[in-house]
Amino acid sequence: MEKKVLFIIVLNQTELLDELLLKFNDEVGQAATVIDSVGMAQHLSQLYEAKIFSTIKPLILSDHTENKTIYSVIPEKDMDLARETVKEVLRNIKKPDTGIMFAVPVLFQEGIRD
Numbered sequence: 032m033e034k035k036v037l038f039i040i041v042l043n044q045t046e047l048l049d050e051l052l053l054k055f056n057d058e059v060g061q062a063a064t065v066i067d068s069v070g071m072a073q074h075l076s077q078l079y080e081a082k083i084f085s086t087i088k089p090l091i092l093s094d095h096t097e098n099k100t101i102y103s104v105i106p107e108k109d110m111d112l113a114r115e116t117v118k119e120v121l122r123n124i125k126k127p128d129t130g131i132m133f134a135v136p137v138l139f140q141e142g143i144r145d
Contacts, residue, residue, distance in 0.1 A: 034107040035074045035137040040054070040117055041068065042099045051120045058116040063103035070098060098130075104137055 042048060048065070055063060073096060106114055114132065121129050 033143040035104050035140060036107050036133045037106055037131070037137050038103050038105050038110065038113050040101040040130060040132045042101060042121075043128045044105055044121065044130060045097065045099050047120055048099050048101075051117065052063070052118055054120055055101075055103070059105060059113045060102075061105045061107055061113075063101050066100050066102075068100040069096070070100045073097075074114045077099070104140060105142055107136075
């Protein structure tokens with residue numbers, strides 16, 4: 032079996048979702064799943080809205096209220112291509128409130144077409 036990785040993108044700039052999925056499909060050629068997500072700091076800020084935390088909230092939180100988490104099982108050999116594709120769309124992933132990406136090894140897969 033060819034080595035695979037689970038490639039994960041947490042996209043804060045949700046307005047780039049369509050562009051990212053189209054480019055990912057064109058360049059990497061793999062299917063992906065998208066789920067709605069929210070960061071821990073954003074969630075906690077809702078819990079502590081009335082507390083002192085709200086005074087520092089603007090310093091640590093962005094204006095976005097949700098993220099999109101995209102994950103795809105891809106061949107390990109395509110990981111660099113996937114990373115470059117994401118960077119092209121996001122332009123500067125190191126900028127705060129843009130997103131993150133990472134990959135983890137896939138030990139096995141079932142139900143995924145090759």
